[in-house]
Amino acid sequence: MNEQTxxxxxxxxxxxxxxxxxxxxxxxxxxxxxxxxxxxxMADLYAHHLRHDPADPTWQGRDRIVLSKGHAGPVMYSVLAxxxxxxxxxxxxxxxxxxxxxxxxxxxxxxxxxATTGSLGQGTSEAAxxxxxxxxxxxxxxxxxxxxxxxxxxxxxxxxxxxxxxxxLSRCIVFIDDNKKQLDGPTAAVLPGFDLAQKMSAxxxxxxxxxxxxxxxxxxxxxxxxxxxxxxxCIVLDTxxxxxxxxxxxxxxxxxxxxxxxxxxxxxxxxxxxLEAQIKGGEQDV
Amino acid sequence: MFELSxxxxxxxxxxxxxxxxxxxxxxxxxxxxxxFEADLGGAxxxxxxxDAHPERYVQVGIAEANMMGMAAGLSSEGLVPFVHSFGxxxxxxxxxxxxxxxxxxxxxxxxxxxxxGFTAGANGGTHTTYEDVALMRTIPGAVVADAADAVQxxxxxxxxxxxxxxxxxxxxxxxxxxxxxxxxxxxxxxxNVVRPGEDxxxxxxxxxxxxxxxxxxxxxxxxVSCEVIDMFCIKPLDVDLLxxxxxxxxxxxxxxxxxxxxxxxxxxxxALLEAGVTPPFRRHGVVERFGSVGTxxxxxEEYGLTAADLVGTVRALLG
Numbered sequence: 001m002n003e004q005t006x007x008x009x010x011x012x013x014x015x016x017x018x019x020x021x022x023x024x025x026x027x028x029x030x031x032x033x034x035x036x037x038x039x040x041x042m043a044d045l046y047a048h049h050l051r052h053d054p055a056d057p058t059w060q061g062r063d064r065i066v067l068s069k070g071h072a073g074p075v076m077y078s079v080l081a082x083x084x085x086x087x088x089x090x091x092x093x094x095x096x097x098x099x100x101x102x103x104x105x106x107x108x109x110x111x112x113x114x115a116t117t118g119s120l121g122q123g124t125s126e127a128a129x130x131x132x133x134x135x136x137x138x139x140x141x142x143x144x145x146x147x148x149x150x151x152x153x154x155x156x157x158x159x160x161x162x163x164x165x166x167x168x169l170s171r172c173i174v175f176i177d178d179n180k181k182q183l184d185g186p187t188a189a190v191l192p193g194f195d196l197a198q199k200m201s202a203x204x205x206x207x208x209x210x211x212x213x214x215x216x217x218x219x220x221x222x223x224x225x226x227x228x229x230x231x232x233x234c235i236v237l238d239t240x241x242x243x244x245x246x247x248x249x250x251x252x253x254x255x256x257x258x259x260x261x262x263x264x265x266x267x268x269x270x271x272x273x274x275l276e277a278q279i280k281g282g283e284q285d286v
Numbered sequence: 287m288f289e290l291s292x293x294x295x296x297x298x299x300x301x302x303x304x305x306x307x308x309x310x311x312x313x314x315x316x317x318x319x320x321x322f323e324a325d326l327g328g329a330x331x332x333x334x335x336x337d338a339h340p341e342r343y344v345q346v347g348i349a350e351a352n353m354m355g356m357a358a359g360l361s362s363e364g365l366v367p368f369v370h371s372f373g374x375x376x377x378x379x380x381x382x383x384x385x386x387x388x389x390x391x392x393x394x395x396x397x398x399x400x401x402x403g404f405t406a407g408a409n410g411g412t413h414t415t416y417e418d419v420a421l422m423r424t425i426p427g428a429v430v431a432d433a434a435d436a437v438q439x440x441x442x443x444x445x446x447x448x449x450x451x452x453x454x455x456x457x458x459x460x461x462x463x464x465x466x467x468x469x470x471x472x473x474x475x476x477x478n479v480v481r482p483g484e485d486x487x488x489x490x491x492x493x494x495x496x497x498x499x500x501x502x503x504x505x506x507x508x509x510v511s512c513e514v515i516d517m518f519c520i521k522p523l524d525v526d527l528l529x530x531x532x533x534x535x536x537x538x539x540x541x542x543x544x545x546x547x548x549x550x551x552x553x554x555x556x557a558l559l560e561a562g563v564t565p566p567f568r569r570h571g572v573v574e575r576f577g578s579v580g581t582x583x584x585x586x587e588e589y590g591l592t593a594a595d596l597v598g599t600v601r602a603l604l605g
Contacts, residue, residue, distance in 0.1 A: 066359075107362065108392055115359065116391035119382060125355025126387050132344065132356065133363035136320070156383070159352035166347075 001219040004286075005048050009215045011282035012082060013043035017244050018275040019078035019091060025259050025268045027094050030103070033241035033254035034148060035075040037179040037212065041237060042079045044218045045144060049226075054084040057111040063141050064130050066115040068123025068157075069148035069177065070104035071256075076113065077101045085112040121154025123147070124174075128160045131172035142226070143172040150182025153191050158203075165204035165232040173225045174205065174234040177212065179241035183255045197236045205234035212237025213244070245271040288470035288478055291435075295496055298462035299436040305398055305457075306334040308440040309368060312447050313339045319447060320360060322346060322369040324353050329459065330370045330400060350375045354383035354395060361394035366447055372406070373399035373456055374415035381421055389425040389452045396446040397454045402432075403543035404585035405458035405493065406577060414577025418456055420548025423521050428452040429474055430521040432492035432543075432550075437466040438518055445474055456492065461582070463496045465516070477524040479531065483513030486600055487532050487565075489554050490541040491517050497586075498541050500593035505600060512600070520550050525557045532558055537566045537603040541596050546571040570599045 001009075016039045024030040045065070046052070053059045067076050074094065081088045086100065093099040100109050104118025114130065117123040127145035134141050147157060164172050176196055184190050193199075200207040206228045210217040218237065225233035241255070242248030247267035251257065259265055313319045313335070325348045327333040336343040346353045350371050357367035370376065376399035377384070388395040399418055401407070406414040422430045428451065433439040439457055446453040465480065472478070480495065481502050490498040495516055502512035513531060517524065532538050538558065540551035551569030558564065572589050586592055 106391075115362065116387070119386045122355050122383060122387050125352045125383065126359035126362070126391075128352070129356035129359025129361075129367075130363055133320075133360040133365050136342065136365070137363070156351045156355065159347075159349040160355070162349070163346055163352060163356065 001048060001216060006216060007282065007286050009043045009047035009219070011279065011286055012047045012079070013039050013215065014275050014278045014282060015082050016043055016075055016078040018272055018279065019081065020074045021245070021268050021272050023074050023078070023091050023094050025265065026092050028260070029256065029258045030074060030094065031071040031256050032248055033181060034069060034177065034179060035072045036243045036245065036248060037177055037239040037241050038072050038075045038146065039244060040213050040215050041146070041175060041218055042075050044215050044222070046079050046083055048219060049222050050144065051141070052083065052112070054112070057085055061141060064114045064134070064143040066117065066123045066127035066130065066143065066145045067105050068117050068127065068146060069120070069151050070117030070123065073101065073103060073105045076105055077110065080110065080112040086110070120148070120151045121156035124157045124160035127172060128164050128169065131164065131169045132167070134171065135169060141171070144175065145172060146175045146177060149176060149178045149180065149187050149193060149196065150190065152176070152193055152196065161200070161203050161205070168230070169232055170229040172232060173222065174232070176200070176234065176236045177239055178236050179239040181241040181255065200234040200236065205232045207234045207236060209236040209238060212239035247271070288472060289467040290480065291464040291467050293464050295499065296464045298464040300460050301436070301439055301457040301462050302331040302400070302459045304436040304439045305370070305443070306331045308443045309335045310338045312444065313342055316366065316447065318364060318366045320344060320365050320367045322353050322357050322367055324348055324350050324371050324375070326371055332370055350380040351383045354380040355387045357395045358383070358387035358391060358393035366394060366396070368396040368398065370398045370400065372409070372413050373402040373418045374413060377418040377421050377454070378415060384452060385425055389428060394450045395452055399454060399456045400459045402456040403572070404589055404591060405543070405582050407582040407585065408579060410579030411577035416545040416572045416575070416577060417548070419520055419544050419550065422454040423548060423553065425452050428454060428521065429519065431455045431474070431519050433457050433518055434492055434495045434516055435462055435465040437468060437470050438472060441470070441472050442518070458493055463493070465495060472518065474519050475522040475524060476519065477515045477517040477527045479513060480516045481512070481514040484511040485536050486510055486512045486604070487515065487535045487538045488512060488541055488596065488600070489515045489517050489528070489538070489550065491520060491550055492543060494541055494543050494591065497591070497593040498596060501596040501600070504593065504597050510600070510604065517550060517554070520553055523553050523557055525561065528554060528557050529561045529563050532563050532565060535565050537600060539568045539570055539596065539600055539603065542571040543591060544571050546573055566603050568599050568603050570596055
């Protein structure tokens with residue numbers, strides 16, 4: 001990753017973080033924690049790795065993306081809007097009746113969304129099917145599958161992982177957003193997942209564990225995954241739920257929050273101002 | 287257009303041979319067709335498909351939920367997946383994957399659920415479904431079919447391949463009978479009058495049609511003229527045919543290898559009631575019972591699904 005790409009990805013990350021906060025503050029509720037933990041991954045994918053064409057969202061040569069933790073829709077919508085898949089005005093329609101941006105990502109509603117997800121675990125199999133179809137068609141496209149750590153409670157994930165690894169679908173790159181929290185509390189308390197990287201290695205993945213809020217580290221891990229076609233690839237992202245905004249990182253129940261008090265509204269406004277300053281500086285750099 | 291076989295009721299080609307041969311043909315004709323199996327290839331004979339088209343045969347292991355999700359995902363890339371498992375595993379066990387990754391996301395999954403109802407035989411109650419039709423009917427846009435014989439099964443599979451969406455076919459695996467002549471064609475959403483009659487209407491589907499026709503013969507011998515409709519496509523239902531044929535009958539009885547809740551009988555009852563056609567009516571099927579073990583013949587008797595049982599229901603209804 002060269003410096004110019006890194007600067008572009010860092011700038012994009014600031015924009016995504018701001019968009020997520022603006023969307024959710026406007027809506028008054030939403031899945032903030034698990035959207036913010038994915039900001040750096042999404043920024044790196046769309047700034048560097050993921051082949052896409054906003055003018056032709058179903059372009060056959062594109063890389064596919066399956067956000068199996070579909071409740072992180074806000075970060076997906078933010079990056080799609082930033083890349084020009086649809087007008088930015090749509091962002092403020094999140095969850096409105098008739099919106100193109102539902103709470104959980106839907107391939108029929110939103111340009112740039114390749115799979116309908118939200119019923120947790122199911123995106124893993126959909127991604128396996130997509131990756132298998134691409135392999136059958138001898139396509140060079142990658143399938144990027146993003147799974148939550150809490151989502152791994154679902155047994156279906158392990159059925160799909162067994163297939164992806166067993167059939168060496170090396171162009172299906174699995175990201176685990178290990179943000180260590182789920183709806184009812186810390187993942188370790190709700191249902192201990194043990195060592196996710198060890199588990200994925202045991203399943204047959206070449207597994208890397210990186211700082212999931214470090215764009216350069218994520219980018220290098222994706223490079224390494226792309227260079228490995230001997231096995232399936234997994235990148236465990238060591239992330240923080242609510243990442244990048246101290247208030248949300250500290251909040252105990254940050255899976256889904258309500259903007260129903262002055263404290264959360266003030267914290268959001270301050271974060272948005274800081275991000276706007278960062279974006280302004282970043283734009284001058286780029 | 288259909289014609290009846292010249293040997294109606296005689297032994298027919300086993301369903302699983304029909305499935306394998308039809309899929310092999312479909313895959314030869316259309317390179318988009320892909321077959322998924324969940325470690326029951328030896329039971330379904332999809333191993334024959336594997337041998338003919340190994341590059342488009344996907345063995346997922348004993349993982350039906352993953353199979354359904356993968357089929358859905360694969361279809362979103364323009365391919366046409368068929369999947370097989372025993373009826374309960376092809377529906378109940380993986381229902382949310384069929385519903386969400388398949389139906390809700392407007393993807394395609396063509397499902398063969400084998401050995402429904404009493405045809406599960408020696409595999410027993412754990413492998414039996416008397417609920418598959420009820421479940422699958424609830425999926426918006428889904429087609430639900432119960433084919434009688436090899437001719438109708440092959441036609442239905444080809445119709446599924448051309449259609450897209452969630453398509454469910456239930457049939458036994460092995461023992462079959464002859465109903466239709468080779469070359470017969472059908473229509474999804476259209477039933478067939480396979481035996482005309484004046485007094486009573488029996489609506490059935492699948493393998494039980496053999497028994498429905500035997501019952502009609504017995505009733506005829508006793509002076510009751512009995513019409514039989516093959517409602518192989520349970521959803522969408524041929525309401526026009528039902529309304530036309532039920533009008534003026536002294537009794538209407540549905541006859542299904544399925545529970546009476548949510549199956550063919552309830553579908554027919556709703557259609558007739560809403561159309562204002564209300565002859566005396568009975569759903570003849572399985573009432574509040576799980577499956578159990580035995581030969582198919584034993585189970586057919588145990589669950590009251592023989593021709594003689596149907597005759598009894600009709601007679602009781604006629605009073």
